[in-house]
Amino acid sequence: MPLGSGGSGVVVPRNFRLLEELERGEKGIGDGTVSYGMDDSDDIYMRSWTGTIIGPHNTVHEGRIYQLKLFCDKDYPEKPPSVRFHSRVNMTCVNHETGVVEPKKFGLLANWQREYTMEDILTQLKKEMAAPQNRKLVQPLEGTFF
Numbered sequence: 001m002p003l004g005s006g007g008s009g010v011v012v013p014r015n016f017r018l019l020e021e022l023e024r025g026e027k028g029i030g031d032g033t034v035s036y037g038m039d040d041s042d043d044i045y046m047r048s049w050t051g052t053i054i055g056p057h058n059t060v061h062e063g064r065i066y067q068l069k070l071f072c073d074k075d076y077p078e079k080p081p082s083v084r085f086h087s088r089v090n091m092t093c094v095n096h097e098t099g100v101v102e103p104k105k106f107g108l109l110a111n112w113q114r115e116y117t118m119e120d121i122l123t124q125l126k127k128e129m130a131a132p133q134n135r136k137l138v139q140p141l142e143g144t145f146f
Contacts, residue, residue: 088140099146
């Protein structure tokens with residue numbers, strides 16, 4: 001069952017939804033190659049988050065650690081968070097100058113639904129790294145940032 005759905009058609013308030021996501025992010029996700037958490041535990045609005053993706057096997061991204069910033073505005077989860085790579089990366093859906101994941105080029109953001117989560121975004125970005133158009137692209141030096 002998706003986070004925040006409650007299974008009854010009840011709309012879970014934004015902060016409760018973000019608390020669910022925080023708890024899930026802190027527990028760890030799947031194989032540990034995707035994680036996320038809050039930037040500032042004192043931010044009562046839970047807006048600023050950091051995500052981490054370890055690059056998928058058999059790609060130019062393998063073993064690289066990518067840091068991302070996610071910002072959940074007051075409209076989240078009705079509208080997607082803004083997503084920006086902090087670590088430099090060369091991907092077709094990422095602005096090469098700013099690191100912003102461009103919604104028009106990243107289907108999950110372009111077709112956002114309330115049920116989607118930050119975990120979904122990070123997991124999908126990892127899959128995107130392994131996609132044919134991204135898996136062999138020349139990458140910036142590891143450890144460089146936008």
